[in-house]
Amino acid sequence: MDNNEEQIISKQDVSYVASLARLDLNDDELESFTVQLSAVLVHAKDLSSIDLSDLPPTSHPLALKNVFRLDTARESISREEVLSVAPQRTETGFLVPPILGED
Amino acid sequence: MEEEVYEPVIGLEVHCELKTITKLWCGCKNEFGVEPNTNICPVCLGLPGSLPVLNEQAVKFAAMIGLALNCEVKPSIFHRKNYFYPDMPKDFQISQYDQPINVNGFLKLDKNVTIGVVRAHMEEDTGKTTHIGSSGRIHESSGASIDYNRAGVPLVEIVSAPEIKSAEEAKKYVSELRAILVATNTTDGKMEEGSMRVDANVSVRKIGSIEFGTRTEIKNLNSLRSLVRAIDYEISRQINVIKNGEKVKQETRHWNEDASTTVPLRSKEEADDYRYFPEPDLVEVDLGNDIVRQLKQSLPVMPLERRQRIIELLKNPNEDSAFIVVDLDLDGLLLEVVKQGADAELALKRFSNEFAGYVEEVKALQPERLVELLNLEQTGQLSATQAKAVFAEMLTTKSSPSQISTGLGFGGLEDSELSELLKGIISNCPNEWNRFKDGDGKVQQFFIGQVMKATKGQANGKVVLSLLEAMKNS
Numbered sequence: 001m002d003n004n005e006e007q008i009i010s011k012q013d014v015s016y017v018a019s020l021a022r023l024d025l026n027d028d029e030l031e032s033f034t035v036q037l038s039a040v041l042v043h044a045k046d047l048s049s050i051d052l053s054d055l056p057p058t059s060h061p062l063a064l065k066n067v068f069r070l071d072t073a074r075e076s077i078s079r080e081e082v083l084s085v086a087p088q089r090t091e092t093g094f095l096v097p098p099i100l101g102e103d
Numbered sequence: 104m105e106e107e108v109y110e111p112v113i114g115l116e117v118h119c120e121l122k123t124i125t126k127l128w129c130g131c132k133n134e135f136g137v138e139p140n141t142n143i144c145p146v147c148l149g150l151p152g153s154l155p156v157l158n159e160q161a162v163k164f165a166a167m168i169g170l171a172l173n174c175e176v177k178p179s180i181f182h183r184k185n186y187f188y189p190d191m192p193k194d195f196q197i198s199q200y201d202q203p204i205n206v207n208g209f210l211k212l213d214k215n216v217t218i219g220v221v222r223a224h225m226e227e228d229t230g231k232t233t234h235i236g237s238s239g240r241i242h243e244s245s246g247a248s249i250d251y252n253r254a255g256v257p258l259v260e261i262v263s264a265p266e267i268k269s270a271e272e273a274k275k276y277v278s279e280l281r282a283i284l285v286a287t288n289t290t291d292g293k294m295e296e297g298s299m300r301v302d303a304n305v306s307v308r309k310i311g312s313i314e315f316g317t318r319t320e321i322k323n324l325n326s327l328r329s330l331v332r333a334i335d336y337e338i339s340r341q342i343n344v345i346k347n348g349e350k351v352k353q354e355t356r357h358w359n360e361d362a363s364t365t366v367p368l369r370s371k372e373e374a375d376d377y378r379y380f381p382e383p384d385l386v387e388v389d390l391g392n393d394i395v396r397q398l399k400q401s402l403p404v405m406p407l408e409r410r411q412r413i414i415e416l417l418k419n420p421n422e423d424s425a426f427i428v429v430d431l432d433l434d435g436l437l438l439e440v441v442k443q444g445a446d447a448e449l450a451l452k453r454f455s456n457e458f459a460g461y462v463e464e465v466k467a468l469q470p471e472r473l474v475e476l477l478n479l480e481q482t483g484q485l486s487a488t489q490a491k492a493v494f495a496e497m498l499t500t501k502s503s504p505s506q507i508s509t510g511l512g513f514g515g516l517e518d519s520e521l522s523e524l525l526k527g528i529i530s531n532c533p534n535e536w537n538r539f540k541d542g543d544g545k546v547q548q549f550f551i552g553q554v555m556k557a558t559k560g561q562a563n564g565k566v567v568l569s570l571l572e573a574m575k576n577s
Binding site for chain 2: 059066071092097
C-alpha cells in the first residue's frame with residue numbers, strides 16, 4: 001500500500017457510501033477501501049488535465065441509439081414457479097418484512 | 104406589531120401510467136386489476152442476467168405528452184436511481200435524470216394563467232405493496248406482500264414550476280393536465296385507480312419575498328379533494344410553525360385523509376442520495392425531427408380550445424359546464440346540434456346535466472333527434488321535466504321526440520283546457536288566489552302544483568304561470 005498516495009476522499013465519505021449500499025464494513029476495511037477508492041479516483045482525475053471542452057460527455061460506450069422493442073405482449077412466466085423459489089411468500093405474493101416509515 | 108402576511112408557493116409532480124399494451128422494458132402485459140404476480144418475468148423481477156429493452160410506443164406516448172404540454176422534445180438517456188425498497192426488485196429504479204425527454208413546457212389554465220412545466224420524463228413504476236396485519240391469516244409476524252404486476256409499467260412524471268399560488272389553482276392545474284393527458288389518449292388519468300398520482304411540494308414565504316421558504320413534499324394525494332385539503336392544511340401548518348418562531352423542516356409528509364393532517368414519513372434513506380448514474384443497459388433515445396413532427400401533427404385539439412369553441416356560442420359563458428361536456432367528449436355532438444339549430448345555452452345545460460349520465464347512449468343518438476327535443480323545450484312545448492321524460496324514452500325507442508311526447512300525453516293540453524282547470528282551482532281556493540293577487544310569489548307554486556296533480560304532471564309549469572299572470576291582470 002502506497003501511503004504517499006494522495007487521498008481525495010475521507011474515511012467518512014467511504015463509510016457514508018457503504019451505509020447507502022448497506023455494506024457493513026469494519027474499521028480496517030474502511031481504511032483499506034478509502035485508500036483503494038482514492039487511488040481509483042486519482043486515476044480518473046488524470047482526465048482533468050486534458051482540455052475536453054469540445055467533446056460531448058459520453059453516456060454509453062456503444063455508439064448506438066434507439067434500440068427499441070415493439071409494444072407486443074408475450075406470455076409471462078408462471079407465478080407458482082417464481083413464488084416457489086421466493087425466500088418467503090403469501091398465497092399470491094412475495095412476503096417481505098414490515099416496512100418502516102409506512103403506516 | 105404589524106401582522107406578517109404569507110403566501111404559498113406550490114409545485115406539483117404528477118405521475119401518469121402510459122396506456123401501452125406492455126411494460127416499459129419487457130413484453131409482460133400492462134394491465135390494472137388482474138391477479139397479483141401474473142404479469143411478471145425475469146426482467147421486471149430484476150433477476151440477474153436479464154436486460155431491459157425499451158418499448159417504442161412508450162417513448163412515443165411520452166413525447167406526445169411533452170408536445171401537448173408545449174415542451175421541447177430532446178434526445179435523452181436513462182439513469183439508475185439507487186435505493187433499497189422491496190417494491191423495486193432491482194434495488195434501483197430506471198428513470199431519467201439530467202437529460203429527460205421533455206423540457207421547458209407550459210400549461211395554460213385559462214386565458215390569463217399559465218403554469219410552467221419544467222420537465223416531463225420517463226421512468227418505470229414500482230410494484231404494489233399490501234401490508235399484512237399480525238392478525239391476518241399468515242402465521243408469520245406482520246409484514247407486507249408485494250405484487251410485481253405494476254413493476255416496470257411505463258410512467259411519465261410531469262414536474263411543474265413552483266408557480267402555483269393556491270390549493271384551488273393546484274386543483275385546476277391537475278384537472279387541466281388530466282384533461283390534456285386523456286385527450287392525447289396516452290393515459291386514462293384515473294386518480295382512484297392510481298394511474299395518475301400527485302405529489303405536492305409546498306412552501307410559504309412572506310409576501311414580497313423573492314426567496315422560497317423551506318418546502319415539504321406531500322404524498323398520498325389520491326383525489327382532487329385530498330389535494331386541496333392537504334395543501335390548505337400544509338400551508339397553515341407551515342405558517343404556524345414560522346409564527347411560533349420555529350423553522351419548517353424539509354421532509355416528506357404523508358396526507359392522512361381520515362385525520363385530515365399531514366404527518367412526517369420516516370425517511371427511506373438517510374438522505375435523498377440516490378447516486379444516479381447512466382443506465383449501462385440502455386442507449387440514447389433520439390426520435391428525430393421527422394417523428395417528433397408527425398407526433399405533433401397527430402395530437403388532437405386540446406381541451407382548452409375545445410371549451411373555447413363552446414363558450415364562443417354562449418351569451419353567458421359557463422366554464423364549468425363546458426369543462427364537463429369536453430371531459431365527457433360530448434362537445435363534438437353539442438356543436439353539431441347547435442349548428443343544426445338548437446339553442447346553445449339550453450343545449451349546454453342539458454348536455455352537462457341530464458345527458459351527462461348517459462354518455463354512450465347519447466353519442467349513439469342521431470343529432471336531429473336531440474335538436475328536435477331541445478327545440479320542443481326551448482319553445483315551451485315541453486317543460487323541463489317533460490323534456491327529461493321524453494329524453495329517457497328516446498334512449499330506448501326509435502320514435503321521434505314529438506311522437507314520444509304525444510305518447511306520454513304531453514303537450515296535449517290546450518291553453519283553453521288549462522284555463523278552465525285553473526278557474527275551477529281558483530274558485531275552490533279563494534284565500535290562496537287573494538294572496539297571489541296581492542303579489543305573494545310563494546303561492547304560485549301552490550297553483551302549479553294543483554294543476555300538475557289534476558293533469559298528472561302533463562301540464563307545462565311555465566304555461567300555467569303565464570295563464571295565472573294573465574288571469575290576475577284581467
